[in-house]
Amino acid sequence: MTALLEVNDVTKRFGGLTAVKNATFTLQKGELTGILGPNGAGKTTLFNLLTGFMQPTTGSVSFNGAPLRGLAPYKVVNSGMARTFQLCRPFVGMNLLENVLVACMSPRAHQDHDKEERARHLLEQVGLGGRGAEPVETLPYGDLRRLEIARALATRPDLLLLDEPFAGLGSSEIEPLAHLIKKLHREEHLTILLIEHKLREFMALVSRVIAMNFGEIIAVGPPEDIVKNPKVIEAYIGKTEDAHASA
Numbered sequence: 001m002t003a004l005l006e007v008n009d010v011t012k013r014f015g016g017l018t019a020v021k022n023a024t025f026t027l028q029k030g031e032l033t034g035i036l037g038p039n040g041a042g043k044t045t046l047f048n049l050l051t052g053f054m055q056p057t058t059g060s061v062s063f064n065g066a067p068l069r070g071l072a073p074y075k076v077v078n079s080g081m082a083r084t085f086q087l088c089r090p091f092v093g094m095n096l097l098e099n100v101l102v103a104c105m106s107p108r109a110h111q112d113h114d115k116e117e118r119a120r121h122l123l124e125q126v127g128l129g130g131r132g133a134e135p136v137e138t139l140p141y142g143d144l145r146r147l148e149i150a151r152a153l154a155t156r157p158d159l160l161l162l163d164e165p166f167a168g169l170g171s172s173e174i175e176p177l178a179h180l181i182k183k184l185h186r187e188e189h190l191t192i193l194l195i196e197h198k199l200r201e202f203m204a205l206v207s208r209v210i211a212m213n214f215g216e217i218i219a220v221g222p223p224e225d226i227v228k229n230p231k232v233i234e235a236y237i238g239k240t241e242d243a244h245a246s247a
Contacts, residue, residue: 002065003026003027003028004027004028004029004031004063004064004158004159004191005026005027005050005061005062005063005159005191005193006026006060006061006062006063007023007024007025007026007050007059007060007061008024008059008060008061008062009022009023009024009058009059009060010022010023010024010046010049010056010058010059010060010061011023011056011057011058011059012042012045012049012054012056012057012215013057018215019042019045019215020042020045020046020049020056020215021042021214021215021216022059022216023042023046023059023212023215023216023217024217025210025217025220027159027191027193028191029158029191030189030191031191031192031193031207031208032181032182032185032191032192032194032205032206032207032208033192033193033194033206033207033208033209033210034193034194034195034196034202034205034206034208034209034210035047035193035194035195035209035210035211035212036196036199036202036209036210036211036212036226036232037211037212037213037235038213038235039197040214041212041213041214041215041235042212042214042215042216043195043212044086044163044195045215046212047083047161047163047195049061050068050076050081050161051073051076051077051081051083051161052068052071052072052073052074052075052076053073055069055070056069063076063079063080063081063159064079064080064158066079077106077108077155077157078106078107078108080108080156080157080158080159081157081158081159081161082152082153082155082157082159082160082161083152083160083161083162083163084145084148084149084152084161084162084163084165085148085163086163086164086167088141088144088145088147088148089148090136090139090144090147090148091136092136092137093136094135094136095132095133095134095135095136096123096128096131096132096133096134096136096139096147097116097119097120097123097132097133099136099147099151100119100122100123100132100147100150100151100154101115101116101119102151103150103151103152103154103155104118104119104154106154106155106156108155108156108157109154109155109156112156118154119132119150119154120132122150122153122154123147123150125150125153125184126146126147126149126150126153126180127143127146127176127180128143128146128147128150141168141169142169142170142173142177145165145166145168145169145177146177146180149162149165149180149184153184153188157190158191159191159192159193160184160190160191160192160193161192161193161194162181162192162193162194162195162196163194163195164195164196164197165177165181165194165196166178166196166197166198166201167197174198174201175201178201178204178205181194181205182205194206203223203226203227204223206223207222207223208220208221208222208223209221209222209223209226211226211229211231211232211235213231213235218231218232218235219231219232
């Protein structure tokens with residue numbers, strides 16, 4: 001079976017710094033996979049390489065059987081890949097409904113003849129139903145995360161990339177958002193690739209982990225195997241435990 005996403009020997013250098021080194025992995029349709037690693041491991045750089053915000057120094061990325069190299073971010077979106085960012089990027093000066101409506105203009109959403117109805121449905125789907133008229137500037141940070149997901153969904157992606165969806169959220173906000181991500185994966189049959197630093201929530205959410213350190217993929221497997229992997233313990237979990245011990 002052809003993989004939905006194929007990453008082959010991808011390297012990204014910035015002068016003498018290698019941010020991503022020889023990354024190789026595949027995603028099958030329907031997976032909920034996470035990328036794990038400490039700060040500086042190359043996770044967001046890898047997301048940028050997948051979505052056209054950066055181009056690989058060497059290597060290739062294929063999506064739905066087509067090469068992505070050289071494509072601008074909007075063309076990657078048009079191919080069926082959408083993402084959210086660590087920092088929320090709403091359209092200031094617009095309300096929630098208008099923010100989602102802009103994304104509903106994506107060429108992949110051409111079958112949505114009633115764009116406003118589609119936008120309202122997406123707001124309802126992410127837990128923001130009935131709030132379309134609210135100015136985006138008044139939205140709490142946890143709800144901004146949900147709005148970001150609604151805007152990504154508006155492009156009707158085959159693959160959704162979530163960059164630290166729990167960042168900046170309190171414990172009372174994380175569990176409902178994790179439930180939403182699981183629901184989207186299950187009910188919408190959506191393939192999801194995410195980055196997250198909150199280890200417990202991350203491991204409970206994903207079915208497969210790609211572990212990175214210093215730009216390299218050091219392990220791939222189910223969460224129960226990754227937490228016992230010596231390289232991962234040294235690179236990530238061990239540092240977390242050391243930090244708790246010294247706190």
